[in-house]
Amino acid sequence: MEKIQPRSLYLEVADRVRDLIEQGSLLPGEKIAEKELCESFGVSRTPLREALKVLTSEGLVENLPNRGSRVVRLTRQGVKNTYDVMGALEGLSGELACQHLSDEDVEQIRALHQRMLNHYRNGELAPYFEVNQQIHERILAASNNDVLIEMYNNLSQRVKRIRYSVEMGQANWAKAVADHEAMLEAIDARDGKRLGDILRAHLGHKLEVATVSGIIDEE
Amino acid sequence: MEKIQPRSLYLEVADRVRDLIEQGSLLPGEKIAEKELCESFGVSRTPLREALKVLTSEGLVENLPNRGSRVVRLTRQGVKNTYDVMGALEGLSGELACQHLSDEDVEQIRALHQRMLNHYRNGELAPYFEVNQQIHERILAASNNDVLIEMYNNLSQRVKRIRYSVEMGQANWAKAVADHEAMLEAIDARDGKRLGDILRAHLGHKLEVATVSGIIDEE
DNA sequence: TATTTGAATAATGAATTCATAATACCGAAA
DNA sequence: TTTCGGTATTATGAATTCATTATTCAAATA
Structure with missing residues (x-):
């Protein structure tokens, strides 16, 4: 009911x-x-x-x-600050997730990962981001830490209104995908420490910040 | 004016x-x-x-x-969740602080550290905690990340009403002090990565959680 | 013409009022 | 006595009203 x-x-x-x-x-x-x-x-x-x-x-x-x-108003520094904190929270989400992820969870993440790889290989940036985000959300949810989820969602909301110029250097993109490969390995091994380190260094967001368009104030 | x-x-x-x-x-x-x-x-x-x-x-x-x-209501799990996130944020504060700490900042922290050691040697728990917290606050402030500071203060506020039973195992206390020694070394070397790792693993709070008194709900 | 002053207007801040939902209370029936 | 039903009371939710502060705009002055 x-x-x-x-x-x-x-x-x-x-x-x-x-x-x-x-x-x-x-x-x-x-x-x-x-x-x-x-x-x-x-x-x-x-x-x-x-x-x-x-x-x-x-x-x-x-x-x-x-x-x-x-x-x-969003400032470049403010957005960077926000992403830095989000990175730290993602790192924690990775550490915690490894303590809770069931085999089914991992399978679902692996499936998402494969879909993401397909989009990458086809150069479909928007769908790639979509699935990418789903993976991060899965990990976050698996942290089983509602305080963490609440904080992350709040910060996420603050920067959601940024529309990125849809250009990501090929090298950066390849690096991000490589990070995700490493993430999956760490997940398989339930190596929280390693997954956390990867996520903290992942910088998926920070890359984007560099290419932010209009609505951010300079100065 | x-x-x-x-x-x-x-x-x-x-x-x-x-x-x-x-x-x-x-x-x-x-x-x-x-x-x-x-x-x-x-x-x-x-x-x-x-x-x-x-x-x-x-x-x-x-x-x-x-x-x-x-x-x-505070639950044990909720408090643990909060401290986990605070730990992650402290880790980030350490990394960032190393990029900004001036020599004077470091000297002030060193002074606080010495005062803390004195309180430790004299077994003065309350003053120890007081100075201890000041050190963490200095590092946090030196992160120069207002989003981080805001988040940390919010979480801190949530658990402030907990009054700890003022008992800390001698071993735990010694461990905490050792952590702080390592922190100071990392700060001296401006080794953000290391300081971050120490802070994330510091768990100063988590130790306390185990000895929380009254106002936390069980179940 | 540019700047300042002051009155008129509009917007915000806070108290009050009104409507509605929850709680407390009381009596009747099992 | 306990439980159910219904009314009275109270508290909350939201709209409205009132007071105060900003803003606008026109007139006066330099």
Whole structure:
């Protein structure tokens, strides 16, 4: 039997605003007009303001007293900082995952890995990224550490709105794939230490940062 | 000329509630009566409710729709999960710190280290912990990564309300001190990789977890 | 013409009010 | 006595209202 989950309005609103930010309907640095959003959502200002406060503590929005809320600007340094932390968390996810991964889990990851390799060989970048991310998510989930998952998802959300210029140097791409091969070996051996080291050094993200497009502020 | 910093009321309230939780005036699992708190703070329900939503997204409070807010319960597993993530973050802080630590920074850390050793030799546990924490904070600050600092502080806040039974096995204590000696060597050599590894394995916290007292829920 | 001052307007912050859901209470029936 | 049902009470959720602070824009001054 499935539980009925009543959800608060402010959470719903927060989700919607998060989506707007992620999809670029609300741009970094843009002022968030409460009245406007309220009308488009069909709610009063109270739940919207509550949602904005949540998003503020999530790092997506900033709150200037008496001057309303804005979408936080991304700086190159800020994005790098975020990816550095995500890397550390991925490293931990690898270590922990090896303690929990069942044989079936590993088989599923291996299947994903093969699909990823196919996309790589065919030069299909978008599908490659898609499957790539699924692999990392599997490992994260297998960490069985909900605090870790929560932190990672928060950071992930902050940089989701970045759209990468879809160009990855052939060498970098090959390196990333090689990393994944090594990851699979470590997983097979349930060698958490090694998987963690690989993931920490994987830098899949950092590579991308270098090629970030528009919405990041310079200076 | 110093800038005037207007602070929102809800942030003030959030700080106060955080303190109440940290000091144990609000116990894990305890229902948070809005009316009561409002009166004691002298504010209306609106800023309090906003503050509670912030604390919810910080992981200190949970929100049951239509049934109000409670202080989240700490479970052994939850605390372990938190410390695991904190360990990973500390590891990263060590790696990054080595890229930024000035000679003066190192000297200050060395001084703290010596004070810590004195407390160790005198068997003064509380002062030892105090200085110990200052060292870790210095390293964290030297990471120059505000995202990392923010995440760490959040997690730290979640477990701050735990009061440890002040007993640490002599062997564990000696091990912790030895770790710190190694840390200082790595810092001197600006060997980020090594410092990171030491910090990740330091487990200073995990040792404590085993001896946690009252407010953690079993099961 | 550029800059500053002040009034009008709009937006935000916080308290209050209203609606709704949960809890407590009490009596009746098994 | 215990359990069920129904009402009264209370607390929460959300909208609304009120107060205060920013912003805009026009007029006045340099």
